[in-house]
């Protein structure tokens with residue numbers, strides 16, 4: 001077995017696999033189960049000060065299936081933790097007592113108020129958590145109150161709030177980005193300037209999952225009505241990978257915790273190759289169980305042996321070098337073979353559409 005541990009911001013992760021903030025990290029029972037199952041880190045369900053009200057609805061999830069019934073996407077309209085900060089403070093201590101060598105990340109969110117953020121950080125830090133993740137990215141419910149994605153979409157605010165947190169803690173701080181923005185590197189850079197030590201990306205993508213053709217109401221349906229939610233799971237991976245690559249190329253050397261659509265070691269390794277030093281999984285765990293980490297560790301180890309990598313750090317961002325502009329691709333193709341681009345010109349399509357499409361698919 002290769003050495004799959006990695007040090008990030010001075011903290012040693014036994015493996016780069018972290019439970020993403022959400023139902024698989026919603027209380028101490030689930031977090032301890034995650035650590036017992038072999039996950040290297042857990043980002044706990046986002047907490048706020050007790051006075052910030054959180055009222056969840058049910059149902060609040062939906063699955064996107066192919067006509068053959070395979071689940072490819074997932075939507076939720078869940079808010080952050082509805083449990084009080086006091087309960088969480090006790091549980092953070094219990095978790096660290098049970099698993100001192102695993103990495104416990106406290107995901108936090110508050111209103112645009114310096115005292116609130118600093119109080120939250122101060123009280124949580126005393127419990128012995130290893131790092132903070134700032135939720136600048138929840139896409140539903142909270143942005144209406146100026147929290148979550150409302151902060152990630154406002155680089156000045158992201159920088160200022162990160163600064164408030166950095167002022168009162170020496171623990172590492174990851175700022176978690178929303179994909180619902182034109183250029184994700186702008187709030188990512190702003191958060192780093194404010195004092196973040198890394199960037200988590202991505203949170204869920206605003207979405208409407210489906211419309212029930214009997215009731216004509218969108219889903220998930222609560223008393224006959226719905227609201228746009230956050231899209232996750234396998235189908236979002238290509239979008240997440242692209243956004244992670246932009247952060248990796250735009251902020252060289254930044255520690256990225258890649259998130260979005262990981263269902264096995266394959267996608268997790270892809271995130272590492274695009275610049276992530278850790279990889280988070282949320283919906284994959286909800287649908288496949290905590291045990292999926294066994295295959296992820298084994299697959300990562302096999303991949304490293306196959307390529308002769310001795311450490312994970314050696315190939316963080318390795319594949320970014322192969323990304324270039326479209327113009328450069330055409331130049332490269334022509335340089336390799338004169339006339340190479342004439343064979344597949346638009347005029348040549350005959351209408352044998354499935355065959356002609358297949359001929360242009362990357363093997």
Ligand SMILES: Cc1cc2nc3c(=O)[nH]c(=O)nc-3n(C[C@H](O)[C@H](O)[C@H](O)COP(=O)(O)O)c2cc1C
Pocket residue numbers: 020021022023045046074075076078079080081107135138176202203204231232233234236259260261262280281282283284
């Ligand atoms: C039901 C559900 C609840 C979530 N709650 C939170 C949360 O409280 N805080 C947060 O930062 N992200 C939350 N997320 C987002 C995930 O941590 C993750 O960023 C996103 O789902 C993409 O990763 P995935 O495809 O592995 O699920 C939640 C996701 C789901 C599906």
